[in-house]
Amino acid sequence: MTLEMLAKDVDSGDQGCHSCYLGDDMEVYVQADEASPAAYDAAVNLLPGERIVRIKPQVILDAADRLRARA
Numbered sequence: 001m002t003l004e005m006l007a008k009d010v011d012s013g014d015q016g017c018h019s020c021y022l023g024d025d026m027e028v029y030v031q032a033d034e035a036s037p038a039a040y041d042a043a044v045n046l047l048p049g050e051r052i053v054r055i056k057p058q059v060i061l062d063a064a065d066r067l068r069a070r071a
Contacts, residue, residue, distance in 0.1 A: 003029055007062035009055070018055045020063035028063065030055055 003021035006028070012018055018032040032053035039052050046052070 001025070006066045007059050009059050011056075018059055020055075020059055022067070028067075 002024045004023075006020045006022055008019040009017070019030070021029040021031070023029055030053055032055040035052040035054050039054070040046065043052055
């Protein structure tokens with residue numbers, strides 16, 4: 001598997017977290033801190049193996065802009 005970084009949180013320093021990636025399987029991957037237990041309690045239909053992460057909206061918007069630019 002290879003991941004191409006699409007966007008990262010500009011406030012996260014030199015490291016790669018919080019980030020969005022595009023995998024070679026054309027799925028989007030999110031690297032971020034796992035959400036609090038309260039977020040899990042509020043989730044609807046969370047399936048086994050699924051996780052909730054929290055990430056700034058701007059990182060998602062930046063990743064979407066980069067994906068749109070590829071088209």
